[in-house]
Amino acid sequence: MPQTPHIAFIGAGNMAQAIIKGMLAAGYPPNKICASGRTQAKLDQLTADTGIHTSIDNLSLCDQADVIVLGVKPHMMGDLVKSIAPAIDPSKHLIVSVAAGILAGSIDSWLGQTTPIVRCMPNTPSLVGKGAAGLFATTGVSSAQKHTASTIMQSVGLALWVETEAHIDAVTAVSGSGPAYYFLMMEAMIAGAEELGLSNDVAQQLVLQTAVGAAQMAQESQQTPAQLRLAVTSPKGTTEQAIDTFNKGDFSQLCSQAMAAAHHRSKELANLYKA
Template sequence: MLHTPHIAFIGAGNMAQAILKGMLAAGYPQEKISASGRTQSKVDILAAQTGIHTSTDNLAVCQQADVIVLGVKPAMMGDLVKSIAPAVDPTKQLIVSIAAGVLADSIETWLGKKMPIVRCMPNTPSLVGHGAAGLFATGNVSAVQKTTATTIMQSVGLALWVESEEHIDAVTAVSGSGPAYYFLMMEAMMTGAQELGLSAQVAQQLVLQTAIGAAQMAQQSDQTPEQLRIAVTSPKGTTEQALNTFNKGGFSALCGQAMTAAYHRSKELAQLFKA
């Protein structure tokens, strides 16, 4: 890359702040990041925390940017994009949208011009630097711009490209909503542990550490999760009894049904927020 792109975050909510702070922690120059928000006091706090330039003027922030990251809520996206359209130059800038359910075509319609656009579906573990994001690029996004988008999202975790914008709905069902699936499992296990006589504190610590350990084993092992499960399941042992109970309840099928429901809802939201 011939120069370090200037990244402007329009909307400085939790996810946008997680990403820009991750970029700074990874060594991205603070003078190359700016952010705008609706409340002066909030952007002042962000400026004091990070040293980046902040403003309540979206147009001014956009004008100096090579990459514009749209971080507002989906319902606000239409009005926001229309308002910044005069400051957006398709020949020089890239739009990165982290708003769920907002199609690239809708962004172009609101801008009134064709534009290089990357849609990104991050998830809440990005707030602690362990996110998982899926990215989709429209056809006019350059290789250099894709590299920039990857750099932005890798600052807070894993960033993987998908071939079709429709696949973003699948990413939403897997990793976008996925943390809640694991939180639900943790809740259920904590409740079960307490019913077996453990204190709430001991139950929580054991469940959370077990989740961390299992995830790290799966990441670091050459074996698949299926192979790891089989390895820990002794014939006629305690684990086998627990897994048999899960299977009798249709656990695997239920997981698939839940993800399918999330996928279809993601597609419905895309139509709801469509320009």
């Protein structure tokens, strides 16, 4: 693989654009990135915004590329992969899939040949450079190709490798769907603050800043989240009363059940879109 591989994004939606802009911000040369899509006007705007080459011709982009990032919706993946199969060379290309529920074996089946594949499960905070992604590599992926996949995903946040493809379902339940869990908590706290008499504007600002502060403390502290929680929970204080209420509602068990449900659905989707 070249030192600076040519990367083609097939599908130029929000996630692909976030990754592209993150790579450019990190110094990746725009002449080494290209993207395709179905709407010429949107591609023209992407070129104007980023300076990368865009096209509606998937095959020509694949011919030029060393790495092909598949960023279309899961239900579109089968037809797309079959359409680009004639341009794929397993001795040259690395396929990177960011589509939920699409197994590496399905991509191989649609291509008609075994190809180096990396599956990624990014999340929506990638759009603001604070993403968290899990990555899995099939046996044919070289160390250089793994490095390239890491470079792509680290441009928009944290990227961690998992040992088995089944772990991608767990990543989906933790960080893929995880932002929505926090948004739900924020919604509930804002509503609760309004019930206590605060305006929506004040409630929203306080809740969002509290979430940002708590996350930053957890990242920067040498203490675990459990230790940080205990440090702020004074005996017979206000925080203890709130935590006791959460515990009476079995908050931890509810979180566990919710993540198990997301994990189960991720496996169902893999079977639904299986080749």
